[in-house]
Amino acid sequence: MRGATLGAAACAVALCAAAAAAQERALPLSELRSGIDFAGPSVRALQADDVANPGMLWVERGEKLWNEPSGTAAASCASCHGEARSGMRGAATRYPAYDAGAEAVVDLEARIVDCRVRRQRAAAWPRESDELLAITAYVAHQSRGLPLAVSIDGGARAAFERGRAFYYQRHGQMNLACAHCHEQNWGKRLLAETISQGHGNAYPVYRLEWQNLGSLQRRLRACLFAVRAEMPPPGAPELTDLELFLAWRAQGLPIETPGVRR
Amino acid sequence: MPDARITIPAKVQRGAPFEVRIVIRHPMETGYRTDESGKPIARNVIRTFVCRYNGEPVFSARLSPGIAANPYLRFFVTARESGELVFEWQDDAGASVSERAALTVT
Numbered sequence: 001m002r003g004a005t006l007g008a009a010a011c012a013v014a015l016c017a018a019a020a021a022a023q024e025r026a027l028p029l030s031e032l033r034s035g036i037d038f039a040g041p042s043v044r045a046l047q048a049d050d051v052a053n054p055g056m057l058w059v060e061r062g063e064k065l066w067n068e069p070s071g072t073a074a075a076s077c078a079s080c081h082g083e084a085r086s087g088m089r090g091a092a093t094r095y096p097a098y099d100a101g102a103e104a105v106v107d108l109e110a111r112i113v114d115c116r117v118r119r120q121r122a123a124a125w126p127r128e129s130d131e132l133l134a135i136t137a138y139v140a141h142q143s144r145g146l147p148l149a150v151s152i153d154g155g156a157r158a159a160f161e162r163g164r165a166f167y168y169q170r171h172g173q174m175n176l177a178c179a180h181c182h183e184q185n186w187g188k189r190l191l192a193e194t195i196s197q198g199h200g201n202a203y204p205v206y207r208l209e210w211q212n213l214g215s216l217q218r219r220l221r222a223c224l225f226a227v228r229a230e231m232p233p234p235g236a237p238e239l240t241d242l243e244l245f246l247a248w249r250a251q252g253l254p255i256e257t258p259g260v261r262r
Numbered sequence: 263m264p265d266a267r268i269t270i271p272a273k274v275q276r277g278a279p280f281e282v283r284i285v286i287r288h289p290m291e292t293g294y295r296t297d298e299s300g301k302p303i304a305r306n307v308i309r310t311f312v313c314r315y316n317g318e319p320v321f322s323a324r325l326s327p328g329i330a331a332n333p334y335l336r337f338f339v340t341a342r343e344s345g346e347l348v349f350e351w352q353d354d355a356g357a358s359v360s361e362r363a364a365l366t367v368t
Contacts, residue, residue, distance in 0.1 A: 051269045057285060057332060211290070211331035
């Protein structure tokens with residue numbers, strides 16, 4: 001009798017552990033809220049209307065770039081990948097991802113630049129250039145409505161752990177970790193702002209403060225600036241690691257690109 | 263970059279008003295900002311905007327530095343004949359841009 005009880009208890013513990021591993025996440029799925037939920041009605045209206053959404057200017061530019069032959073290979077993105085509408089559907093949900101060739105985790109921007117340099121044999125687009133933002137927004141836009149689902153296994157694991165450590169580590173003169181605001185105090189006010197959960201599911205976004213489209217890395221740098229920390233340069237591995245952790249943390253949230261934020 | 267995104271209905275009934283929406287790609291630089299080295303950034307805003315329907319002006323606007331980048335304009339025009347809407351604007355940098363959209367009246 002006693003043996004049977006112990007056996008049942010052990011079984012229950014094993015089940016719990018398996019369930020915990022499968023659902024391992026920073027925020028429960030039911031509590032996940034996109035940044036747009038914390039925005040005011042006018043910002044929400046601007047994002048919801050594809051005609052008024054200024055980010056669509058970049059998406060349209062991206063569509064042109066997709067079909068435009070470039071570099072000494074004289075190939076366009078479409079020459080290999082075909083129609084973006086079908087070929088790129090879901091692609092952005094899997095980034096940042098581990099690239100076995102580069103032996104590193106790359107984000108969507110880095111993946112596009114790599115393709116451009118190695119396959120098209122064209123000059124790399126710098127981070128935050130209109131062209132790179134446009135093509136990234138166009139590719140990510142094809143996954144609009146699909147939930148983020150990055151892999152943190154295999155080669156990506158080390159980068160994920162570094163990203164997680166960065167997220168929970170205190171930074172800068174303000175001595176704040178990302179988690180202090182976006183995990184412990186989301187939903188509360190910081191002056192005129194409502195603190196969001198800090199998800200990157202709408203990037204690249206049109207930020208009204210920037211009057212321009214900007215990448216998630218630009219936003220992360222802006223956050224580090226705000227806590228008076230050192231900002232890694234655009235494209236730095238620290239930022240990519242953090243992007244991977246954030247994408248994992250937001251898994252299940254649908255992509256909104258191009259988002260609009262204040 | 264495309265200079266503008268223009269949205270008008272595919273078909274409109276004669277005599278009925280229809281909605282015209284346009285987002286213009288423009289920095290609308292106010293002239294009050296400085297760059298990272300402290301030098302002032304020259305003002306560059308769209309000064310005038312006009313929409314012509316088969317040659318006749320139906321809407322015009324004077325824009326100013328108080329208007330955000332990538333301005334979004336929305337107005338109504340009454341449909342008369344099939345034809346063309348021509349949108350023109352000039353900015354402080356001397357650029358003069360013209361975009362057109364075909365209109366079908368039934």
